[in-house]
Amino acid sequence: MKSIKILSLLVALTALTACETPTNTNTNTNANRANVNTTNTNAAPTAQNLTEVSRPKKIEDEIATRGEQDKAAPTIAVVEPKNGATVASSTVKVKLSLAGDLKGYKPMMDMATKMGNHIHVILDNQPYEAYYNLDSEFELRNVSDGEHTLRFFPSRPWHESYKNAGAFQMVKFTVKNGGADATKPATTNANQTMSNANANAAPEGKEMKESKAGNVDAAKPLLTYSRPKGEYKGAEADAIMIDFWLSNGKLQGDGGEYRVKYSVDGGEAKYIDKWSPIWLSGWANGTRSVKLELVDKAGNLVDNGGYNSTTQEITVAK
Numbered sequence: 001m002k003s004i005k006i007l008s009l010l011v012a013l014t015a016l017t018a019c020e021t022p023t024n025t026n027t028n029t030n031a032n033r034a035n036v037n038t039t040n041t042n043a044a045p046t047a048q049n050l051t052e053v054s055r056p057k058k059i060e061d062e063i064a065t066r067g068e069q070d071k072a073a074p075t076i077a078v079v080e081p082k083n084g085a086t087v088a089s090s091t092v093k094v095k096l097s098l099a100g101d102l103k104g105y106k107p108m109m110d111m112a113t114k115m116g117n118h119i120h121v122i123l124d125n126q127p128y129e130a131y132y133n134l135d136s137e138f139e140l141r142n143v144s145d146g147e148h149t150l151r152f153f154p155s156r157p158w159h160e161s162y163k164n165a166g167a168f169q170m171v172k173f174t175v176k177n178g179g180a181d182a183t184k185p186a187t188t189n190a191n192q193t194m195s196n197a198n199a200n201a202a203p204e205g206k207e208m209k210e211s212k213a214g215n216v217d218a219a220k221p222l223l224t225y226s227r228p229k230g231e232y233k234g235a236e237a238d239a240i241m242i243d244f245w246l247s248n249g250k251l252q253g254d255g256g257e258y259r260v261k262y263s264v265d266g267g268e269a270k271y272i273d274k275w276s277p278i279w280l281s282g283w284a285n286g287t288r289s290v291k292l293e294l295v296d297k298a299g300n301l302v303d304n305g306g307y308n309s310t311t312q313e314i315t316v317a318k
């Protein structure tokens with residue numbers, strides 16, 4: 001009698017477990033689907049038909065006005081932090097020196113237009129911040145303990161990077177006992193947000209994950225996401241530029257073996273086979289996510305510490 005009771009209890013338990021498992025799975029799946037759908041609905045309310053267009057005339061005109069400068073070959077040297085340095089503070093001073101064939105190229109913000117040549121500074125694999133005046137200090141503040149990377153390259157007023165040899169530099173450094181506030185993002189001394197320590201501290205358009213260096217090998221093929229970034233208003237959103245830096249490898253259209261794969265809002269994957277910026281028009285208003293990946297000829301991701309697959313969010317407000 002007792003053993004029958006136990007047996008029936010077991011059967012009942014088994015039945016319960018068997019029932020519960022699929023129920024939970026269904027609930028979770030539905031919940032996930034609902035979330036995904038909600039996100040997609042918010043992110044892509046209308047069918048967005050992006051097409052590649054030529055460089056906007058406004059930029060062509062600016063290039064003409066800049067004269068020789070556009071053909072400059074600026075090179076950067078990182079004075080501080082030194083590659084491999086350990087910094088015993090959450091404040092990290094950045095010093096760069098600029099050399100090369102400058103042809104008048106000088107980072108400097110024009111106070112009237114708030115534009116100008118500048119250096120893109122990337123902490124770990126976060127969106128870049130702009131460094132305009134190399135004569136004034138640039139500091140990273142509230143950098144968390146652990147290993148980090150910084151990447152630098154010179155850029156034009158419309159954020160297109162210079163792609164000559166020596167323009168790009170990357171350093172690795174370690175913050176030890178820096179005492180950073182983990183609930184707040186790293187910033188610059190000008191209060192630009194460099195990273196997000198957690199979701200609560202994340203401002204719009206910034207990745208919501210802790211900023212740590214990946215296991216990046218500076219000698220391996222490395223795709224550095226540069227643009228698009230931030231908010232595009234009015235006519236700025238007519239044609240939005242995708243631009244990146246490519247180190248230690250060539251794209252197949254330039255005689256190499258790699259491709260840059262991109263997609264917007266998780267949509268159809270497209271490819272860039274020559275290393276130059278492209279402009280896309282047809283953006284719908286709202287938050288858009290842009291993913292750039294370095295892939296081989298077979299379309300497989302060429303991993304380098306997680307840095308070769310980067311998704312960033314932008315805001316389009318036409």
Ligand SMILES: [Cu+2]
Nearest residue numbers: 120130155159
């Ligand atoms: Cu820029």
